[in-house]
Amino acid sequence: MASPHPEPVARQLEMIARQMIDVAQRASRPDLAERLEQARQDLGNVGVRVVVVGQFKQGKSALVNALVSAPVCPVDDVIATSVPTVVRWGEQTTATLVTELSGEQQSIRTAIDPGELRAHVTELAGDSGIFGTLHADVALPRRLLAGGLTLIDTPGFGRAQVRASSNLALLPQADALVMVSDATQELTEPELVFLGQASELCSRLTFVVSKSDLQHNWRNIVAADTEHLAAVGIDVPLLVTSSLIHELAVQQRGNELIEEAGIHTLAKHLHRVHADVLAERHRAIASEIHTVGELLAMVFSTELEVIGNPENGEEIIQDLRQAEETAERLTLRSARWQQTLADGTSELIDDIEFDLRDRLRQVGREAEQLIDSSDPGRSWEDTGTWLAESVTQAVSDNFVWAHTRSMHLADVVSKHFVLDGRSSVPDLSLPSTDRALRAIGDLDYVRSGSLSAGQKLMIGLKGSYGGVLMFGLMTTLAGMALVNPISxxxxxxxxxxxxxxxxxxxxxxxxxxxxxxxxxxxxxxxxQVSKESRDRLNTVKRVLRDHFVSVAEHLKQSLAESIRSAKRSGALPPSERSVRAAAVASELRALRALGDRAMEVGAPAPTRAAASAAP
Known part of the structure; x- marks a missing residue:
């Protein structure tokens, strides 16, 4: 079923939210009105972040340039991208360097000439992000980006392995991922490992085989890649592109070449991804509106019940008080969900730390076996490269597992707050581990062990001196000289x-x-990484605690307001009860109609943005 156009859906949900805000204000529930206002503002968020990842020199930057028809990301045969580049919509072309300060809720923005971007986002810039995380922000007036689509070109993870962890950290906040691998060779093991990790962090993956112009038998490569993906259980759309053919097609205005290049096919695919992300976002907002409507309806339905059955008023109020006491207990530190969260976080920290130690100790054992089988003096540089990759791989695997376990913990805690069959889970974003990896330091130097000819000669002379002297003395007994052929x-x-x-x-x-x-x-x-991991998981704990405390507070306020409205209705004279009952019933019908309408508007399921390679 095709997703509806996002703009009409957003307008309808905004109208419903506005009407429900009026109801919340009339019901003296400014807290729920604030939640609805936040939901209404979230409808204005049409941004969809698509992260483009891949190993070193796979054509990621060229692919982004082809999609936006502009040389925004520097492309070079040797020099690699070293800083993520965010490409978004803007009425004018601008470029900005953004430094997110470590541990601070602020950033430093420096405007630069878009033509000088190469000097800031490639290896020509040297070390970057000393004081925090650095990225470039480029605005372009392009049709592809006008609807809110944002492309993020990332550094390759084949040369500097610490970047693999940085790229993984982008994925929980990304709406979609495009993995690029060129047609010159089949998928490598590191690429498959990264794809497996990425699939745990981002549900919308697209695999792109780039540079089809460099390989005449690219179809065989695509077939092999398809087999590799199926073997590891990764089911993703697969597209074939050529940025070079696309550039030639644009210059020559050749429609056949444009279709062969595959860039337009990828652009259409990204449009579908964009629509699906917005549809899912609208469903979440519709569910939030419906949940708030249920909290408001709780007050009106209670009041209506008391008016219709005044003889049961005290019993109804008593039931509400018991429910209020239950909600009150949810806000206490001794609440079951608080205990579940505390125990779950403690267990999670212990498990993640043990997993990290186990992975890194295994890397250490493998490194020692490698050292025992070779001369570290001659292979120390290669050993250091392997060790850096292995440590980063271990930390990345640990990072992915920590995120997966954190989401599971959030789901478990949310079960304590189920309302009308639904539960609320906050978004969790874990910071990158690259800061901890950078803090590890370099591997100590090991001498090469190579000797000069003079040193070798001196060692040989020192060892031969005793032999010449000993055998010379023995041969002198036979009348021979001290130095003779035998000695x-x-x-x-x-x-x-x-x-x-x-x-x-x-x-x-x-x-x-x-x-x-x-x-x-x-x-x-x-x-270093254990400290960073503990900090990340403690942040998760605080986010979950604050979220569910807010949920408990809203529930408690709804029950308290229900008690107050029940008491007011119970005290009404008989002559006014019918009028009030009609007004409350009308308000309740309108409220439930709004909630049902919100769910109906946001109900259509998203289409799976599927595509396949050309035969």
Whole structure:
């Protein structure tokens, strides 16, 4: 079933929210009016964030440029993107560098010339984000972006592995993900691992095979990629694109080339994704409006019941008082949900920390096995690269698991607040682990162990001296000179043996130094990331606590207002009860009609934005 156009849905929901706000104000419920006003403002949010990710040099920047028909993201055969670039709608073309200060709710914005973006978002800029997280914000007047679609070009995660964790941190806040892998080779294991992690954090994934112009048998690559995705249980739309062919097609105005390039197909797919995201957002807002309507209806239905059955008024009020006491207990620190949250968070922190330690210790064991099987002096640079990738992979896996467990905990706690068959779960966003990874420091240097010719000669001479002297003295008994062929040969043999022994000792020493360096790095990683992980999960705990305390307060206020309205209605003289009953019944019918209408407007299910590669 196709999703309706988002604008009419938003207008209808806004109208319903406004009418319900009037009801909330008449019912003296400013708290619920505020919730409805927030829902009404959320309807104005049409922004949809699409994160474009992939390994180093897969054509992500070129793909974004092709989609917006502008060279906004720098493209180079050697120099890679090092800073995320946010491309959004703007009436004029502008570029801004944004630094989100670490631990602060503020940012530093610096306007730059869009033509100079290359010097700020690529490796030419050197180290970035020293004081916080840096990204570039580019505004463009493009039709694709006019509806609120925002594209985020990210650094590749094949060269600097710490960026893989940074990219993963973007996904819980992203509405959709586009994974790019070029047609020159099949999907690699790191790409499949990243896709598996991303699927846990973002439900809307699209896989794009880029650079089809570089491979004449790209269809075989697509078929192989499809098999790889199916083997790991990842079911995502797959599209084939060529930014170069698209650029040539635009220059030559060739419709056939445009279709072959696949960029327009991807753009249409993103439009469908945009519509589906807004439809889901509208359903959530409609559910919020309906929930607030139920809280308001609680007051009117109670009053109507008391008016219609005045003889049962005291019994009704007593039942409400018991419900109010139950709601009151929900706001206390001793409430069951508070205990569930505290126990769940404590268990979650312990599990996540144990998982992190286990993963990193396994990396350390594998590193020691690698050291024992090689000469670390010669392969230390490669070992360091492997170790950085493995640590980042372990931390990223731990990050994904922590987010999944946090969402499960939120769902468990929300079960204590089920209203009319529905429960409310807040959005959870976990900060990136790249700050902790950056704080780990570098791997200690291990000497190469290479010796100059003079050093080798001196070691050989030191070892051969004893052999020449010992065998020379023995041969003097036979009348031979101290230095003779026998003593010289013996010296050479003992010199070679001494050199091998010295080389073995040096290798053992290098391996011991390498293992100490690895253990030091693993210990530092555990220390830094554990602290960051605890902080993240404590933030989750505070978010959940504040959210559910607010839910409990709204429920308590609704019950308190129901008691007050019941008492007022019970005290009405018989002559006024029928008039009041008619007014309350009319208000209740209108309120429930608004709630039902909100659910009806937001009810259509989204279409799955599916696409497949060209045969």
């Amino acid at each position: 010289v040969v013996a010296g050479l043999i003992m010199g070679g043996f001494a050199y091998k022994q010295d080389a073995k000792q040096r290798l053992d020493q290098r391996r011991a130094e390498a293992k100490v360096a690895v253990r030091k790095l693993i210990d530092e990683a555990i220390f």
